Amino acid sequence: MSHSTNESPRTRDDWHALAGSLSLETRAFIDDTFVDAASGETFTTVNPATGETLAEVASCDAADAELAVGHARAAFTRGDWSRLAPGKRKKVMLRLAELMETHRHELALLDTLDMGKPVSSSLGDTAGAIACLRYNAESIDKLYGEVAPTGEESLALVLREPLGVVASIVPWNFPLMMTAWKIAPALAAGNSVILKPSEKSPLSALRLAQLAREAGIPRGVFQVLPGFGHTVGKALALSMEVDCLAFTGSTGTGKQLMQYAGQSNLKRVYLECGGKSPNLVFADCKDLDAVARHAAAAIFHNQGEVCIAGSRLLVENSIREAFVERVLKAAETMQPGDPLDPASFMGAIVDEAQHRRILDYIRQGVEEGARLCAGGQALEGQGLFIPPTVFDGVTPAMTIGREEIFGPVLSVFGFDSEEEAVAMANDSVYGLAAGLWSQDIDRILRVTRRLQSGQVFVNNWAGGDQTVPFGGVKQSGNGRDKSHHSLEEYSELKSVWIALST
Structure with missing residues (x-):
């Protein structure tokens, strides 16, 4: 996407002009490369305000999920991100937030074209997404481990370590903001993240992948698989190499994902589901x-x-x-x-x-x-x-x-x-x-x-x-987005007991 965002669109005509100048990325983002789906299949994304086709987008399935999971696991094992010093991870994530700020009008416009929300609302969502990236980036080097109270004969440490491979499945109603709520804490904690945007609103996620690559997130650490829940989403949920599943969407789908976790490797499942508030x-x-x-x-x-x-x-x-x-x-x-x-x-x-x-x-x-x-x-x-x-x-x-x-x-x-x-x-x-x-x-x-x-x-x-957690009880789910509590969900506690010579 080559359009400059130095000028701030202010009027309806400005936004329509910007919409007419966009060049859309429609391919999956796997191992730092934009590629067609393995099957070659695509799906159509439509502007609901006009009925006009926006693009034909790569429709990933189980083959693409397996490939992306393999790259995510390899990246995690290499330690390019998972073992990178917290301060260096922070720098990369802050760079991504800056790029999002620079291209905020494009990002907002993509969500408005894709799912129909007012552009003023999309701008607010984009600002929220940027704030989420910055909050989590700044938190990386401010979270400490623990020293447990023991006698002089022992030293006990409680360490926080990244989980591994996190699959984030996000909804269509707040595409970019929900993406940020899921991926920012997962990346901040040192995980490899695979994002599955809704097939109803995939465009801002693919633009974000371009910006993530430009920001310097290592290959395999952040990948985007557009497609349907019953194909690529199901494959991620059933994968034995995915360690955590983060989902926002309907209660019915959330229940299905928990079943998939039980059928596979007992991966952690964090759900933010429906409401009738x-x-x-x-x-x-x-x-x-x-x-x-x-x-x-x-x-x-x-x-x-x-x-x-x-x-x-x-x-x-x-x-x-x-x-x-x-x-x-x-x-x-x-x-x-x-x-x-x-x-x-x-x-x-x-x-x-x-x-x-x-x-x-x-x-x-x-x-x-x-x-x-x-x-x-x-x-x-x-x-x-x-x-x-x-x-x-x-x-x-x-x-x-x-x-x-x-x-x-x-x-x-x-x-x-x-x-x-x-x-x-x-x-x-x-x-x-x-x-x-x-x-x-x-x-x-x-x-x-x-x-x-x-x-x-x-x-x-x-x-x-960003300082307060967001999430529900009962059949509205069990996970929490935002705040330091979300960082805790994407990390694992490790207890280390050291016997000391006396």
Whole structure:
């Protein structure tokens, strides 16, 4: 890709001009070389906002996975990266972050073209990915081992060592940011990493491979295998030479990957899976207008294609009617538009299958008796667009109130007491995120402890940075991204007991 990113695109026309100048890398990245899939097969990636074909991308399968795993293992054994001094690994990763910063507009644009999200959102994702690389790079030489407490006759050390070969399987909704969350700590810990991007959004991963090579990551240490989950993804999960599998995606796929780990070598499996996150609004919350805007953004951001989307809005009945009106007013300002227009809050749905899935859920909501207050129909014309859709009067028995839709569909529930709100919030197989809006500090401390969730946002939604872990409980998974805790997941403890002469 040769386009210079020195100029900052500011307008819709600027972004369209940049899109027209891109040269896309579509081959797999194996052992420091871009190659076609062994089978020669490709798959089509399509711009969901226009229906236009973007590229034919290498479709890797088991043969490519075996080849990449072999190179990853060889690199790990050689020690080009795994035994490189922490300070030197840090320097390379910081160089990669700088290259990402230089090419941030290209990276953001690739995700917008590939999966339909607004370019303003993609720019934020890219900034988050760069911050993740930098955080992990800077952490490399600041994590110490331990000296265990022993008597004078012994010295006991607890060392942290890289696991070996890590396979990272990332989703399509935040392609570059999720990639960074997986590969940055794994690389920082000294592992060899094989990345399997979603077949719905592979382009930014392949551009990242170009930048990783330029940054100086050694051959075989970072590889990218585009393709499908049931082919190359399955092969990586079943490989006897993959030591760790890191995955973000659906709960059903996460369960399958755990089975593959059991069928092979008991590799570590870190999962960040689905969610049906509750957002609790109590009558004592401050500024209903502001809270309503946050509640709407919690579900309509990224077209609702967000694992932590606040898709269940639980509102105290004494303010429910007034609050829903405010949410509807906020939703009117969040309509979908051209993803390349920086003013667009929402973009296109990722593909036709997801588009149909969302519309099917909307029809089910109507059939099961929920009151449709806004949206509900696909926008006519070019592209896969669905406006903000709001249902009131949803009950826990309704399908739209229980299942993850992964689209711009909000289900509103009412409650009369704190006990009822907590019980309703926890009545889910998921536990990825929860929100709580209240000015009562006693209630905040009580409810946050009782919510069955990996993270709770109090008087905000989706707050956090690289210093705090991200992940869920129950069927939302078991892994943690971000913070030093993610580095711990990609390293192994080794105990060394030394007998001393006395």
